[in-house]
Amino acid sequence: MSQRELMRATAASTATLRDALLVIDRSGTSVCLLVDDAGRLAGLLTDGDLRRAILRGRSLDDLALDHATKSPHTVAAGSPRALVLDLLAALHVSAVPEVDAEGTLVGLHTLSDVVGARPLPNVAVIMAGGRGSRLGDLTDDTPKPLMTVAGRSIIEWIILGLVGDGIRDIHVSVNYLADRIEEHLGDGSRLGCSVRYLREDPERPLGTAGSLTLLRAERPDLADAVLVMNGDLMVQFDAVDLLHTHARTGATLTVATRSYQHEVPFGVVEESGGRVTGLREKPTLTLDINAAVYAIEPRALAWVPEGRASGMPDLVETCLEKGEVVTAWHLGSDWIDVGTPSDLARAKGQA
Structure with missing residues (x-):
């Protein structure tokens, strides 16, 4: 996923459910990644989380983070594609964020990206x-x-x-x-x-x-x-x-x-003509x-x-x-x- 596509799937940790709905709609990834001011991953909201919140009568003005998974499964930056695929299959999910050692969001792996190459x-x-x-x-x-x-x-x-x-x-x-x-x-x-x-x-x-x-x-x-x-x-x-x-x-x-x-x-001796x-x-x-x-x-x-x-x-x-x-x-x-x-x-x- 390109950085531009990643940005389209991301919202601030202060975003509302309405904001998250717009992110999911425009990104087509079925998830909204919530990040803090330093770019660290704060939570992950899926389209299923959104549906469940709405069915419970929650307002679209609610904080999205209140309905998100605050410690989602992630992969380390640079993880092999096969490892990502194994994790997606094991968790039965379609997307997993990629973070660096500081927890900063650096990527998003989706099932279509991993197995859907041309x-x-x-x-x-x-x-x-x-x-x-x-x-x-x-x-x-x-x-x-x-x-x-x-x-x-x-x-x-x-x-x-x-x-x-x-x-x-x-x-x-x-x-x-x-x-x-x-x-x-x-x-x-x-x-x-x-x-x-x-x-x-x-x-x-x-x-x-x-x-x-x-x-x-x-x-x-x-x-x-x-x-x-x-x-x-x-x-x-x-x-x-x-x-x-x-x-x-x-x-x-x-x-x-x-x-x-x-x-x-x-020690290596460098010489030329015996000198x-x-x-x-x-x-x-x-x-x-x-x-x-x-x-x-x-x-x-x-x-x-x-x-x-x-x-x-x-x-x-x-x-x-x-x-x-x-x-x-x-x-x-x-x-x-x-x-x-x-x-x-x-x-x-x-x-």
Whole structure:
């Protein structure tokens, strides 16, 4: 919801029921958010609250706050779309306010905003076939994408994020414990999308790019960029912006990047021609790393070798060797590659 739309759904905490009725009528959100002079959320009045007040014979000149919920359920600023959707479903409500650490109203999530994004023509592929050996015995019976964070599997968080951005056509590449993933996700209808499976031969894992050959065979009609990502990522990103940037730059392949900082634990000597020119004590290096989220033009799928394992870095190198445009798209949100037990614990702690 834009700031302008948020303002249309907001009234002062001194507003009357009549004022609140006008707000609900003009905003079309079925709620009126009441804020104090500092912009902090003071209460939430629904159209149901209004009806009940009127049926009880209350005057439209009554203070709206007297009939509002003064401590409504809220979400923290920047909450993932999937978490918002879970809360809306759990509370059986159509809207939930977003507030910052001081209680200041910064947004309003409505059910139509969360699940009603304009459908995109793009297909997404989630790579979920890996063994997850770095997680040790945690993946003996459970594939890594089904590890649970904040009450949902990692792959469900991924899918709900994609659905919220308008991607409804999703393929999941499966291999290790494939039946567990297929049983868990089904056809995707409960998550608001269509889920189909790219089934690798268990004896011949195809790597992070190789399973795109299965997509190539199944969907030779693809005309729009394909969004590809690993199935073990806890990340919130704007798929619409990624695909828009990909199209705007005329790229054949776009790589999402993430800033990574590393503190060198020693003093670094700077020299030129054998002469010391400076000394930096424990400098911090900032690097852009591969975030394992990509947008790929369908024609590039033809360059993935058939019948053998290959990785996404291999496809990037192939594009560069062919003189194709490869661009970077910076991912500004939190990002966790759930590869080790400590990564999984960190994801659970931040959810």
